[in-house]
Amino acid sequence: MRIGLITDNPGHPLLSATAGLLRAAGHGVELLDPGAPDAALAAPADAYLLKAHTPSGLELARRLERLGAPVVNSAAATTLCQDRTLMAEPAVRAGLPFAVTRTVGALGRWAAGVALDSPVVVKSRHNRREDLVARVEDTVHLGELAQRWPDEPVVVQDFAPNSGWDHKLWAIGDRVFAALRRSELSPEGRGPTLPLSLPDLPEGWADLTRRIGELYSLDVYGVDIIATADGSPLIVDVNAFPGIRDQPGAPEALADLALSRAKG
Structure with missing residues (x-):
């Protein structure tokens, strides 16, 4: 099988490890930089992994899809997660x-x-690297933020009191991975990512993550969930093909998913 990786960062730990597994099993791996003028191949690979959210990356994915190549995640599903207004719907x-x-x-x-x-929580409408995500306490704080980001299209969410920790859940196909990370909105700022086993997740949260994948037609994705004051889950973000770093078994799951899609 030939698997294409659409990315401007081929050294990303998850992609690098996945590519190594595929090559060790005798499969071909082709790197496609979406910013390169010759990124689209004359002969499509058997499947592609889309780890690029830029306009050029999404356009390349669309061209490959029109040629009949399977792309994980699809350009449409990835685009949906780039717009936080559409994401919530x-x-x-x-x-x-x-x-x-x-x-x-x-x-x-x-x-x-x-x-x-x-x-309230103010976020850039368009989900991207180094976007705006900030907890705003009052009108004075809002004015200060607006001076730094005056033209930024934003969405607003009411702040839900919580522990200050995000539950980071990631899915590759049916397999779910989890970790805890101190929220970037907490007074202490973002802290290290702590391991979290699935049995330690609140009941139903793994299934909730899989339900998001079904709704959004995503195969590789992340869901950020906080536990509100009464312990109930609140989904605050969905990401198409996040990093999923330092999760044992993630490269194997991604390699298996790529081959499964390549086989049709």
Whole structure:
């Protein structure tokens, strides 16, 4: 089999380990930099892994899909997760516990006409590296943030009191991995990622993660969940093909998934 990796970071630990497993088993691995002018191949590989969320990466994935090549995740599913307004809609329609997400437009314009009486979380509408994610306590803090990001399109979520730790859940096919990470919104800032075994997850959270995959047509994805004050889950983000670093068994699961898709 020939597996293509669409990425501008072929040295990423998950991709590198997966490529090593595939090559050791006798399969071909081809690297496609979506920014390169000759990225699209004349003869498509048997399947592709899309670890690039840039416009050029998504366009390359669409071209390969039109040629009949399987792409994990699809360009459409990946695009959905890049827009936090669209991201919230499938989960809300399905009645899943997703944070209520309001689209307010450019931060500077919205901040000029609002008075906050309770904390909120302000996020860039478009999910990308180094985007804006901030807890805003009051109107003064909001004004300061707006001065730094005046033209940034944002969404707003009410802040839900929680422990300050994010449950990071990742899925590759049907297999779920988990970890704990101190939230970047906590006063102490983001801390290290701590291992978390599936039996230690609250009941039903692994199934909730798999349900997100079904709804969003994702095969490799991450779900950020916080435990609210009463212990119930609240989904705050969904990511297509996240890093899934330092998770034993993740490269093997990804290699198996790629081969399964290549075989049709």
